[in-house]
Amino acid sequence: MSPGNGNQNGGRKGLLERLEAGPVICAEGYLFELERRGYLQAGGFVPEVVLEHPDVVRQLHEEFMRAGSDVVETLTYYGHREKLKVIGKEDLLEPLNRQALQLAKEVAQEHDALFAGDICNTNIFVDGDADSAAAARAMFEEQVAWAVEAGVDFIVAETYSWGQEALIAVDVVKPTGLPIVVTLAIPQGEHTFEGWTAAEACRRLEEAGADVVGLNCLRGPATMLPLLREIRDAVSIHVAGLPVPYRTTDAEQTFFSLTDPQLEGERAARPFPDALDGLACTRIEIADFGREAYDYGIAYIGVCCGAGPHHVRSLAEALGREPEASRYTADMSKHAYLGTDPLVRREYKEDYGRRL
Numbered sequence: 001m002s003p004g005n006g007n008q009n010g011g012r013k014g015l016l017e018r019l020e021a022g023p024v025i026c027a028e029g030y031l032f033e034l035e036r037r038g039y040l041q042a043g044g045f046v047p048e049v050v051l052e053h054p055d056v057v058r059q060l061h062e063e064f065m066r067a068g069s070d071v072v073e074t075l076t077y078y079g080h081r082e083k084l085k086v087i088g089k090e091d092l093l094e095p096l097n098r099q100a101l102q103l104a105k106e107v108a109q110e111h112d113a114l115f116a117g118d119i120c121n122t123n124i125f126v127d128g129d130a131d132s133a134a135a136a137r138a139m140f141e142e143q144v145a146w147a148v149e150a151g152v153d154f155i156v157a158e159t160y161s162w163g164q165e166a167l168i169a170v171d172v173v174k175p176t177g178l179p180i181v182v183t184l185a186i187p188q189g190e191h192t193f194e195g196w197t198a199a200e201a202c203r204r205l206e207e208a209g210a211d212v213v214g215l216n217c218l219r220g221p222a223t224m225l226p227l228l229r230e231i232r233d234a235v236s237i238h239v240a241g242l243p244v245p246y247r248t249t250d251a252e253q254t255f256f257s258l259t260d261p262q263l264e265g266e267r268a269a270r271p272f273p274d275a276l277d278g279l280a281c282t283r284i285e286i287a288d289f290g291r292e293a294y295d296y297g298i299a300y301i302g303v304c305c306g307a308g309p310h311h312v313r314s315l316a317e318a319l320g321r322e323p324e325a326s327r328y329t330a331d332m333s334k335h336a337y338l339g340t341d342p343l344v345r346r347e348y349k350e351d352y353g354r355r356l
């Protein structure tokens, strides 16, 4: 391994080289997708599935690869000490992290993809509390050490709503020599918890040595893109954008704050996290996001909580790729009623189709 540019295995291109050459697609959203499939509980969102059903995790890694992801991101989001403590299973911390890394590594090697370690918001950091900062640092240190041992190409440090906590993550990763992608989750109101704008927070992260900065989670394309543009204008390094695939608005900027008048009672006021289906972005909207973001110079692009392989495939196609799964991208010329193929019976095209 040659840390510094994430370039392993001789000629294989690392993250930063790939970003220089074009977009890098990173599929995320493992927790929501595995929750929908019945292998993970919403609420705690702890990825015990890594130990309980490793084949299911491997399958999802494969599906995201097949859909066009360039990165296999290790499923250690919320596989950290605080979350495992909350569910009373701190003893699973190391086996879960090592297993998640091994699964991601195997799939990345099979596909010559980038292999990313993952650390995230700790849920214990509080502004002005030095003990909480030290505890967060210790959590990052143990997870980063396992990731380095597994030979990751780079580290993703994600979903920080505290800019200061993200800075601690950079501080922990820098000495490893690995590239670090840091993404913030900006709450309703467009500031980090300590009151920094997204652009200001990213500027500080750039100064601290982050290799890629940007945003992930919480916001859908509509409320993330304007902030991504501000970040792009404010920093000189590569920018990352990984929205949730939900139709957030100026009034309801995050998927926590979204409401759905089609639902009833409490769920109408807060469909998060498991009744958001009616507010989901189509794959077309995700493709549009990818195109707009890349045109503005955002090169590290993906989709976060709520994403399925169909979103990733559309994103990849919008960025000029033809992943394996594109073999099954819609071809309506063969449709029974809407088709144009000469073998589609005329009466169906011209008459019956209009009655459906």
Ligand SMILES: [Zn+2]
Pocket (backbone or CB within 6 Å): 029, 216, 217, 218, 244, 304, 305
């Ligand atoms: Zn997310």
